[in-house]
Structure formats: C-alpha cells, structure tokens
Amino acid sequence: MSDPMAEIRASFFIECEELLESLQDGLTLMEDGNSESETINIVFRAVHSIKGGAGAFGLDDLVHFAHRFETAMDEVRTGRLAPDADAIRLFFTCGDVLADLVRAARDDTPLPESKTEPVLAQLDALVGAQDEPEEEDFDFTPATLSLDLAGGDLAMPNLPDIPGLPPLDLSQDDADPTLSKTDAASGLKGFTILFKPDASLYASGNEPLYLLRALRDMGDIEVSCNTDKLPNIAELDPELGHLEWTIKIATDEPMEAVREVFEFVDGLCVLEISPNSGGSNESLDGEFETASALPTCAPLTTADALEKEVKPLPAETALPDIMPAPSNVEKQDPSEVSPEPVEQQKPTPPTDKATETTKTAPTQPRATVRVDLERVDRLVNLVGELVINQAMLSQSVTEAGLPPNSPVSTGLEEFLQLTRDIQESVMMIRAQPIKSLFQRMGRIVRESSASVKKEVKLHTIGENTEVDKTVIERLADPLTHMIRNAVDHGLESPEKREAAGKPREGRVTMSAQHRSGRILIEVADDGAGINRKRVREIAIEKNLIPEDMLLSDNDIDNLLFMPGFSTASEISNLSGRGVGMDVVKSSIQSLGGRITISSVEGKGTTFSISLPLTLAVLDGMVVKVGDETLVVPLNAILETLTLTDDDLKSLGPDTHVVQIRGGFVPLLDLGAELGYRPPQGKYVGGTVLLIGQEDGNRAALAVDTIEDQRQVVIKGLEGSYGRVPGIAAATILGDGQIALILDPSDLVSQASGKTKQRNASVPLVG
Amino acid sequence: MSLEVLAVDDSRTMRDMLNLALSSAGFTTHLAEDGVHGLEVLSNIEPDVIITDINMPRMDGFGFMDAVRSEEKWGKIPILVLTTESADELKAKARAAGATGWIVKPFDPAKLVKALQMVTG
Numbered sequence: 007m008s009d010p011m012a013e014i015r016a017s018f019f020i021e022c023e024e025l026l027e028s029l030q031d032g033l034t035l036m037e038d039g040n041s042e043s044e045t046i047n048i049v050f051r052a053v054h055s056i057k058g059g060a061g062a063f064g065l066d067d068l069v070h071f072a073h074r075f076e077t078a079m080d081e082v083r084t085g086r087l088a089p090d091a092d093a094i095r096l097f098f099t100c101g102d103v104l105a106d107l108v109r110a111a112r113d114d115t116p117l118p119e120s121k122t123e124p125v126l127a128q129l130d131a132l133v134g135a136q137d138e139p140e141e142e143d144f145d146f147t148p149a150t151l152s153l154d155l156a157g158g159d160l161a162m163p164n165l166p167d168i169p170g171l172p173p174l175d176l177s178q179d180d181a182d183p184t185l186s187k188t189d190a191a192s193g194l195k196g197f198t199i200l201f202k203p204d205a206s207l208y209a210s211g212n213e214p215l216y217l218l219r220a221l222r223d224m225g226d227i228e229v230s231c232n233t234d235k236l237p238n239i240a241e242l243d244p245e246l247g248h249l250e251w252t253i254k255i256a257t258d259e260p261m262e263a264v265r266e267v268f269e270f271v272d273g274l275c276v277l278e279i280s281p282n283s284g285g286s287n288e289s290l291d292g293e294f295e296t297a298s299a300l301p302t303c304a305p306l307t308t309a310d311a312l313e314k315e316v317k318p319l320p321a322e323t324a325l326p327d328i329m330p331a332p333s334n335v336e337k338q339d340p341s342e343v344s345p346e347p348v349e350q351q352k353p354t355p356p357t358d359k360a361t362e363t364t365k366t367a368p369t370q371p372r373a374t375v376r377v378d379l380e381r382v383d384r385l386v387n388l389v390g391e392l393v394i395n396q397a398m399l400s401q402s403v404t405e406a407g408l409p410p411n412s413p414v415s416t417g418l419e420e421f422l423q424l425t426r427d428i429q430e431s432v433m434m435i436r437a438q439p440i441k442s443l444f445q446r447m448g449r450i451v452r453e454s455s456a457s458v459k460k461e462v463k464l465h466t467i468g469e470n471t472e473v474d475k476t477v478i479e480r481l482a483d484p485l486t487h488m489i490r491n492a493v494d495h496g497l498e499s500p501e502k503r504e505a506a507g508k509p510r511e512g513r514v515t516m517s518a519q520h521r522s523g524r525i526l527i528e529v530a531d532d533g534a535g536i537n538r539k540r541v542r543e544i545a546i547e548k549n550l551i552p553e554d555m556l557l558s559d560n561d562i563d564n565l566l567f568m569p570g571f572s573t574a575s576e577i578s579n580l581s582g583r584g585v586g587m588d589v590v591k592s593s594i595q596s597l598g599g600r601i602t603i604s605s606v607e608g609k610g611t612t613f614s615i616s617l618p619l620t621l622a623v624l625d626g627m628v629v630k631v632g633d634e635t636l637v638v639p640l641n642a643i644l645e646t647l648t649l650t651d652d653d654l655k656s657l658g659p660d661t662h663v664v665q666i667r668g669g670f671v672p673l674l675d676l677g678a679e680l681g682y683r684p685p686q687g688k689y690v691g692g693t694v695l696l697i698g699q700e701d702g703n704r705a706a707l708a709v710d711t712i713e714d715q716r717q718v719v720i721k722g723l724e725g726s727y728g729r730v731p732g733i734a735a736a737t738i739l740g741d742g743q744i745a746l747i748l749d750p751s752d753l754v755s756q757a758s759g760k761t762k763q764r765n766a767s768v769p770l771v772g
Numbered sequence: 773m774s775l776e777v778l779a780v781d782d783s784r785t786m787r788d789m790l791n792l793a794l795s796s797a798g799f800t801t802h803l804a805e806d807g808v809h810g811l812e813v814l815s816n817i818e819p820d821v822i823i824t825d826i827n828m829p830r831m832d833g834f835g836f837m838d839a840v841r842s843e844e845k846w847g848k849i850p851i852l853v854l855t856t857e858s859a860d861e862l863k864a865k866a867r868a869a870g871a872t873g874w875i876v877k878p879f880d881p882a883k884l885v886k887a888l889q890m891v892t893g
Binding site for chain 1 (some may be wrong): 892
C-alpha cells in the first residue's frame with residue numbers, strides 16, 4: 007500500500023467535492039427561502055469540514071478562507087446575520103472561491119490572492135472585519151499532550167538548589183530517563199500542586215489517578231492524600247469527591263506544562279500550583295506523614311467509592327515509597343475495586359432507551375468502495391463481449407434445432423436473463439446523478455450573469471437523474487457553452503425585460519429526465535427568443551446560405567449550428583470565444599446524442615439534448631430490408647403494425663401517410679431512404695415500425711420483416727467511416743454478421759419521404 | 773496496552789486520519805459517521821474511550837454525549853471532543869454534555885495518542 011497519508015489526502019479532495027456539492031444544495035435551499043437551521047447547518051458543516059481537513063494537511067490558504075466563510079455562516083447560524091439575497095449571493099461566490107481553492111490545493115497550483123481578497127473583503131463588509139481569529143483556533147495545542155516542550159528554567163530562573171531530596175528514589179523511577187535529569191545534584195526545580203477535585207470532575211469521566219500519572223511522566227513526584235474530609239462511611243456519598251492531594255513535582259518543565267496537565271479538569275477542581283521554594287523539604291516530609299496515614303483508611307475500603315479514591319495512588323508502582331499501603335488494594339479484582347458507576351459497565355444488555363435510539367436511525371450509512379474507473383470500463387467491455395457471446399450461443403442452439411423445452415434452451419434462457427442483469431448492474435456502477443454537472447452550471451450562470459450585468463436565476467429540475475459518468479464528463483463543455491449563450495444572447499438586459507413586462511430577473515432552466523430509454527437534457531431561457539430575421543441576415547452576410555433561400559423557422563433556428571455562425575454583433579467576452587454552437591452539436595453527436603432548438607419570439611429559447619442511456623449496449627429490434635439486416639433501437643419504437651388499406655393514405659405525388667388512431671404520421675420506406683432500393687409504392691399488408699421522437703413527432707418506417715428482438719453491443723462506426731446519416735453505429739449479430747444500428751430520429755429528419763415511384767400519380771385522399 | 777477507541781466524525785477524511793493515527797498506535801478503532809451511528813456502534817462494543825466531533829448531521833456531538841452519559845453503563849467512559857473550535861464557551865458546553873476533554877483539530881497523531889492515554893490512564 008502506498009503512503010497512507012497520500013491516500014487520505016486524495017480521499018480528502020474527493021470528500022471536498024461532495025462537501026462542495028452539499029454546500030451548493032444548502033445555499034440553493036436558502037436562496038429558495040428555506041431558513042431552517044438544519045439547512046444553514048448543512049452549509050456551515052460543509053465549510054467547517056473542509057476547513058478541518060485542510061488544517062490537517064497544512065493547506066493554509068484553504069483554511070484561511072474557509073475559516074472566514076465559516077465565521078460568516080456561524081453568524082447566520084446563530085441568528086446574528088439575516089441571510090438576505092445579497093448575502094446568499096455572496097455565499098455562493100464564497101462557495102465558488104472555496105471550490106477553486108480546493109482544486110488549487112489539490113493540484114498544488116496556488117490561487118492568486120486577487121481571487122480571494124475581494125471576496126474576503128465583501129465578507130468583512132457583511133459580518134465585520136475579523137482580526138485573524140483563526141489564530142485563536144489553531145494555536146491551541148493541548149499541552150497535556152506535549153512531550154517536546156523545551157525543558158528549561160523558564161518558570162523559575164531563581165529557583166535555589168535544594169540539596170538532597172531523600173524521598174525521591176530515582177532508581178525506581180520507571181519514567182523516561184530523559185525526565186529523570188532532575189536529581190539532587192542539579193537541584194529541585196518544580197512545583198507544589200494542591201489538587202482538590204469536585205464531584206463534577208468524576209462525573210466528566212476524568213480520573214485523578216491519570217492526572218497523577220501524567221505528572222509522573224513529567225518528573226519525579228511525591229503525592230500526599232488528604233483524607234480529612236472523608237466522612238463517616240454512613241454519610242459517604244460515593245459520587246462526591248472527598249479527597250484532596252498535594253503533589254510535589256520535580257521537573258524542568260515550565261509551569262504552563264504542569265498546568266496543562268489539568269487542562270481538562272480546569273474548573274472542575276481547586277488547583278493551586280506554586281513553584282517549589284527552599285523550605286519545601288520540610289513540608290514534603292510533613293505531607294508524607296499524611297500520606298502514610300492513609301493505610302489507616304484501609305478498613306473503609308469496603309466502600310467501593312472510597313476504594314476508588316484511595317486506590318489510584320497505591321496502584322502507582324512509581325510511588326512505592328510514598329504509598330506503602332497499596333499492594334493489597336491493588337491486587338484486588340479490578341472490577342471490585344474499580345470506581346464509582348463505571349464498574350457496572352460489564353455487558354448489560356442495551357436498555358430500552360438505547361434500543362430506541364438505535365431504531366430512530368433512519369438510514370444505515372452506506373459502505374462504499376472506491377474503484378478505478380478503468381476497471382469499471384474493462385468490466386463494461388467484458389459484459390459487452392458476454393452479450394455477443396450469448397447471442398451467438400443462442401443462434402447455435404436455434405440452428406441445432408433443439409426443442410424450446412430442452413434443458414439447453416431453458417438453461418440458455420436463464421443465461422440470457424443473467425446477462426441482462428449483469429449488464430444493468432454494471433451500467434449502474436457507472437451511473438451518477440447529473441447533479442454535480444448542474445451545480446457546475448450554477449456557477450457558470452452566476453459568473454456569466456455578473457459579467458454581462460444581467461440578473462439571472464438558474465432553476466434545475468431532475469438533478470437526480472442518473473447518467474453514465476463518461477457522458478456527464480463529456481457534457482460539461484457543451485453545456486457550459488449553452489448556458490453562457492443563454493445568459494449572454496438568450497436573456498435580455500433587465501431594462502429590456504422590464505420594458506417587455508417581464509420580471510427583471512431572467513430565468514435559465516436546466517432539466518434532465520429519462521424519456522423512452524434516453525436522457526433528455528434541456529436548457530431553456532425565458533428571453534426574447536431567436537431573432538430569426540437577424541439570424542437569416544447574418545447567415546447571408548457570412549455566405550452560409552444563398553440570399554433567396556426559402557427557410558422555415560426551424561431551418562433558421564438550425565442555422566445557429568452552422569460552423570462560423572455568431573449572432574452577437576460584438577463578440578462578448580463570454581460566449582464569443584471562437585467556439586460556436588457547431589462545436590456543441592458535434593460534441594453531442596459524438597456521444598450518440600442529438601440537439602434541437604425550439605424558440606418562441608418574446609418567450610424564450612429551449613435547447614434539447616437527447617442522449618443514449620448507455621454507450622455500450624442497446625436493446626434492438628432486428629429487421630430485414632431488402633438484403634440488409636438492420637437493428638432499430640427498441641426505445642425508439644412505439645409500436646409495430648401491419649398496414650391495412652384503411653390505414654394508408656396517399657399525400658401528394660410522392661408520399662404516403664399512415665392513419666393511426668385518428669392521427670396521421672408520415673410513412674417512410676426504409677429501404678428507399680437508405681438507398682437500398684427504389685420506393686416500393688405498395689405497403690398494404692406490410693410491416694411498419696412506429697417511431698417516436700423526442701420532439702413528440704412520429705413517423706412510420708416500412709420494413710420487410712421483423713426478425714428478432716435482442717440486445718446488441720454497440721460498435722462505433724465514426725472512427726472508421728465518420729458520421730453516416732441515419733446510422734448510429736454497428737453491431738455484431740449472433741451469427742457473426744455485422745448489422746448497422748439505425749438512428750431513427752436522424753433518419754426521419756433527413757428523410758426524403760418518398761414512398762412512391764415517380765410515375766405513380768395518386769390523387770390526395772382523405 | 774491496546775485501547776479500544778470509538779471515533780465519531782462525519783468527515784470521512786477525519787475518520788480516515790483518526791483511524792490511521794489510532795491504528796498505528798496499536799489501538800483497536802471503531803468508526804461512526806454521526807451521533808446516531810455512534811450509538812449504534814456503541815451498543816455492540818465496549819470502548820475504553822470515545823472521540824467525537826461536535827458538528828455532525830442527524831445527531832451532533834452534544835446530543836451524542838448526552839445520550840451516552842444518560843446510560844449508566846456508559847456513564848464513565850472518557851469522551852474526548854474533537855473540534856476545530858477552542859472557544860471557552862464551547863468547552864463549557866461540551867463539558868456540560870459530559871465531555872472529559874477535548875482535542876483541537878488539526879491534531880498531531882502523537883498528541884492525540886497522548887490525550888487518549890491521559891484520560892484512560
């Protein structure tokens with residue numbers, strides 16, 4: 007295993023991304039008016055956790071910024087600051103900067119201060135300047151734990167030598183030899199400590215014995231216990247502290263180090279620490295007597311609580327001279343001797359209350375494993391091969407003429423089902439909610455709207471829609487561009503919007519949903535819509551179309567996708583970066599997707615992207631057209647029908663339509679559209695596939711026969727042949743034959759619609 | 773001495789670090805993601821000491837400590853609060869909820885171990 011810290015560091019940055027995501031979620035909720043404390047806490051906690059982790063890795067820039075952000079969120083959390091729209095906008099910006107800082111830290115490329123300072127200044131303006139308060143947070147190191155404090159004379163430079171410390175038997179000291187340097191020769195430096203625990207000290211789970219041990223680790227100690235306050239056994243309340251100790255410690259450590267031993271019990275006891283003075287020897291002896299008087303308490307030890315309080319000292323092997331009583335006490339069964347209520351802690355079944363608490367747990371935390379994406383991809387490919395293999399096997403079984411109820415056939419049936427399950431499970435490994443992508447777009451909206459001085463709000467719908475991880479990654483660039491376009495070109499300026507009777511704040515809506523086996527992503531704005539007159543003019547100016555070309559609205563809208571088209575009369579610094587919608591379109595197509603525009607003047611523009619759910623395997627219908635075998639994606643097929651005379655209507659000289667339940671859809675002759683043969687002209691009794699499209703339009707595809715329905719593995723064609731109109735990809739069928747996979751929507755949109763031979767002239771019917 | 777430690781923190785990074793620090797020190801480490809989960813884990817083990825974060829979803833450190841302390845059998849398990857804040861107010865609140873001590877993040881593993889030994893003897 008590699009360096010565990012490096013692994014934790016890597017995992018920290020992954021966690022940061024998750025935290026940044028919940029931060030965005032929380033802020034979005036706040037923006038929508040949710041002011042519940044848990045919502046604010048989500049944001050606070052995200053920042054807080056990032057800070058905590060960053061501190062552990064010494065990522066100071068990140069800590070510094072996160073701290074200031076956290077402070078502001080704390081103000082909100084405690085109700086001292088009302089999160090109005092401006093504040094929330096600033097918090098969003100803070101979230102963005104925080105994300106930048108996280109990535110900068112991850113990639114080890116420091117973010118310039120110019121990125122953080124203005125935001126910090128705004129935070130200061132919001133909550134009031136902070137005097138570097140993080141110092142307070144981070145300089146605190148519990149010195150109880152400090153071993154490396156310089157042992158010096160800091161505390162008592164003038165401490166006189168105290169010759170001879172008879173009671174200190176250094177030979178018996180089992181402490182670290184470096185701590186034993188305080189011996190009679192170097193003289194006693196150290197302190198006298200009066201320690202009187204309150205009952206609350208015991209209640210807090212602290213234990214005087216351990217404190218004494220910690221002191222022992224700092225130097226030689228002499229302990230005396232004052233039992234004067236120990237009441238009569240009848241009056242003894244074991245929950246109360248009755249004992250007090252005087253400890254003399256010989257140490258080179260400064261007083262702070264000694265005091266810090268008591269840090270956790272500060273306020274739970276009376277504590278007096280004074281530097282040892284010359285006369286200490288005498289008092290030491292005196293206290294010794296007190297201590298040695300302890301054994302007389304022994305009879306009382308039947309009282310558990312007392313035992314507890316007495317025991318600590320005896321148990322110390324380092325203090326044998328001081329506490330002669332111990333051994334007998336110490337040898338007792340620990341469970342008997344042991345303290346106060348703790349002792350009852352042996353395995354008792356959980357009480358009802360505890361069980362109840364357990365039951366309230368709404369979800370069991372999910373166990374996760376991080377897997378290299380490459381491994382998953384390999385698995386996906388293997389499943390693809392498995393699907394092909396299974397198809398070939400089925401084919402062989404069929405050809406062998408085995409009856410359907412033969413064991414081989416039934417076994418194969420199960421194999422098929424399993425293959426399908428495996429495939430789905432594997433695809434689920436790669437699927438992720440599209441949320442992370444949407445959140446990144448939130449930032450694009452904020453930044454781009456600020457730079458063009460428009461007021462824009464982003465709405466997201468369906469952010470939990472799961473999409474293949476590869477698809478999500480490859481969608482980032484095209485979506486960014488589309489969002490910038492929407493803000494820059496789609497939406498009007500606030501003034502224009504008001505003049506048009508719209509709210510000043512423009513709205514960009516991103517949605518994702520599964521529709522008929524594909525993912526539909528839409529980016530919509532409520533702007534002015536496409537200015538078709540202007541688009542046409544520009545296209546003519548740029549020689550993209552001839553001046554007299556007749557274009558439908560849809561054709562004009564699609565001009566936006568032509569290479570070299572840009573509508574902004576001045577290229578703004580936002581979207582005009584030499585990357586046009588043509589690039590967006592080709593990136594979507596490379597994902598096997600399609601992009602369409604719809605626009606209503608004055609109401610806005612919507613871009614719709616439709617993507618295949620997976621990039622690897624597809625459910626298809628195998629059809630024959632002429633001599634060719636083709637695969638039609640099953641999800642595009644609404645139904646299959648056999649045409650009757652009544653269904654079929656002629657429309658114009660070249661085309662037919664099919665009447666389906668009162669509606670008409672155009673009939674396309676697949677063989678003719680793909681150029682395999684001329685249109686057949688006669689379709690009655692023939693088979694058609696009713697194809698549904700994202701835009702709701704339908705078409706009927708005439709095929710010769712339907713052969714089968716099966717899963718096929720998608721093998722890309724574009725690498726070898728470029729993009730073929732109407733064809734999405736290819737696959738290998740069970741018999742080893744290669745079949746083309748149809749892209750029905752593309753085919754329909756490019757179709758000629760010719761279903762008749764030129765010479766056949768039929769008048770329009772019905 | 774092998775201590776059995778329950779560490780409760782909602783941050784995975786922090787849990788990883790605690791796990792590393794504690795396991796390297798030879799302690800048996802149990803991890804939980806928040807107070808509710810902590811109580812679940814606690815009902816199956818008998819740790820010598822508990823470390824808990826304060827700010828966590830579902831049940832925060834205060835709630836968790838309250839719940840632990842309200843069970844007699846858990847009443848005296850030392851609890852160290854793990855926090856980035858060192859404000860006195862917070863310490864007072866933590867103590868009121870039953871904390872034995874506190875560790876300020878970011879922690880030095882050696883100091884963490886010392887603190888654990890400090891409260892467990």
